[in-house]
Amino acid sequence: MLFNSISYFIFFPLVLCAYWLSPKTFRRALLLVASYVFYMSWMPVYGFLLFCMTFANFGIGLLIDKRNQSSSFFLAIGVVLNLALLCYYKYTNFLIQTFNSFLGRFGEFQPVANTDIILPLGISFFVFEFIHYLVDVHRGGKPIKNIIDFALFAAFFPSQIAGPIKRYQDFVLQLGQALIPKVNEGIRLLLQGLFKKVALADNLALVANAGFSNPSALGGADALIACLAFTFQIYFDFSGYTDMGRGSAYLLGFSLPDNFNLPYIASNLSDFWKRWHISLSSWLRDYLYIPLGGGRCSRTRKHANLLLTMLLGGLWHGASWHFVVWGALHGAGLVISHEYDAFVSKTAALGRAHKRLPLRICSSILTLCFVILCWIFFRAESCSSAFSMVHSLVSGRESQIVYEVLVQTPVLVALVLYSIYGTFYCIYSKMPPLFAGLSLQAPSRAIIYLSVFFAAIAFAPSKASPFLYFQF
């Protein structure tokens, strides 16, 4: 079930009504059932997989909590089990293809056939949540003792399929509190996410797809439009999903962590990763980079840790070499960025210059350019296709394939509208006294919500594209 589908617009209000009308004691169970319905609406059999994984991790968590000599062993079993499942579903075909292409270089041989495994939705996200749970319990955290609470943590539908990757401590804390729905904020986030997804991301997808389907035929301007379109498509798509998830959670009285904080205005690459997919980057930091030694080791080791973390982060995004290249580029960029920061901090004049606005703007533009360049490898079908796009970017050719699609979609109007809303909301949240006199009554607010909902759907292209992060 997609957040932007009619099914969800029927499912969610029903769940919401049932949830708030039911007695408090039944609410968690009801939410759990709703979460499984949500998950199984796509492929019922994978509901069973989720259930088994939940049950296994719950048991392992309790075993680790016994704090005897074998708790590390149980942790290892839990982590290996989760990673094995992730690898089986996500990387089997990738390994077969790599194996085939590697052996194919040495002469003729019978290639191994691909398997017809279908990737369970959101497995990358809930596997990371399980690993975080087991590690934190092993580090001394209190395990979840109630199976329903644990199952709800794993299957909570607003964050089930594409995150944000939750921390169990925060979630359990909320389960113990009297939940109060944040109605206005919830609806605002739901509508904001819907507009981002259907009016912006889905229309930008048409533009990006037109370019990336045949990158070698593009001229420089067309290639640039396609790259920019994908840059904003992925942001609006993913942050739109997160907004809708967070909005839904708010209405149910829960709060989910924020995943994005204006990533494209980041002043450097480290800053970018503090603003982009925050829950993943913090997970990678806490459960991969720091256990590898983090920054508290030699310079070479620190850079190697950084590179390895980003490589694995790239591979997490998709079982393909171009994702690995994307991760490697970000890793290399981060190493250079750290080295440059160290150099700047040693030179006082340079440090002062970097604090001034013109250089900060230059730094942000440079970071954005690098991020866009990296997105090419992320979006392209293969590495050769990505290089083709880079070649088109610098070529002197002329084409209007992508430009024509751009002007045919209503995306430019949608972008202007979103910019106006963004500016207004920024002023509103930074300077509330300015709007002190402006109080809207409930019916007026309802009219505005309905108008935005209607506008978002009206802007949607006839064919909706799935959320990009569903494939990860």
Place this chain on the structure above:
Amino acid sequence: MIMSPMKTLERIKTSSRPESKPSKRVNLIRPLIQPFFVLLVSILLLEGIFTVARIGERDYLEPDPVTGVALIPNKRITYRGENYSSRLINKYGMAWREPSLKKASGLFRIAVLGDSMIEGAQVEECQTMCHFLEQNLNANGSGQKFEVLNFGVPSFTLGQAYLLLKEKALSFQPDLVLIFVRDHASYGVTPPHLESGFPLGARPYFFVAANGALYKSNAYLMQWWRGQEAKRLRNLGWLRRHSHIWGALGAIVEQSMNWFMQTRANFDQFLSKACLNFSPKMIADKAPAPKAPSANPPASSDPSALPGEQRTTQCVRQYFPVVAAILREMNRSCDQKESKFAMIYIGSKDEAGLAEYDLMKSFASDKSIQLLDLTESFDKAQSHSTAPLFLSDAHFTPSGHEVFAKLIANDLRQWKWFQDRPKTLTDPR
């Protein structure tokens, strides 16, 4: 006690101030004013935004008391589907640029009638067959200026095209009238099915009397016109013509209905599967016994009551006389206005299509009407074309329109009358 003058003044001021008792009227009105104002602003904003973004511009047909269906004059059509197109319907209700009613001297004017294949569904005006045909004819360097007028209306049958010819097309003084006759044209002149609704069900019905004369019956059209759907469409005429919000709402409702139907079908399928898994015997018990196939189709005057192939074959036999009579009347109407009449035909290869093809050829030769038969040449062009000529909804792609126009232009150039005609056209009529 003596009070200070200032205090006294303050007291007077306070006492003289009327008590601020909230009036009931104000209390009732205030909660209504803000939502009303917000609603008004929202509507205006949405209309403005949708106009700029060209959203809600897919509603372009309106009921017409004569032809049943007409394009809404001065309405912009923006289609974002498999293909993108944005076109303006002119004040005469043609999906075409605005032509002058009076023909310029020395201009050779061709009026093309037909359905959405001629109108050019899903393509830009400069990608339609009519545009390519005009371009092709003007590019031959003869010095003769050609103008092609597009009178295509989606869902139009031959009978409706005949009415449009008499009502509108001939008033533009065309030198040549081309009618695109689709394969299985005979099925298009069967009695309309009112339940198929607008625009398919809303059309007049033609029949041939025993003496061979063509008659028009408005009974079906009037029955539809008095029905709920027609009333609704007429009542909402202003909104359908002017409101982008209404257009967008219509598209959303249409998509939602499709989703509901699809979901229902999926659910039924799921239920039947689940039931079969649960107890095949139970289903078998409940299922009605299969009927023995009847050897002969039911004797009915309604061809739609017949299955598949028989339906269209019988249609051809039963209704080709109506097709022929309509074409004959079109030819006569053109003759009266000193316009030449010709038919564009692409036949199909199924049994009914082949039967109709033979009838069409013999009719054209009997009545000496020029038949631009593209059946073979279009097949050949399609097999040689690298680009697809049809969209998934069976309309032409821009390449399809171009090929279609090229074939028509070639056939026109080989036609004796067309070769001679331009030389005499330099004199104003």
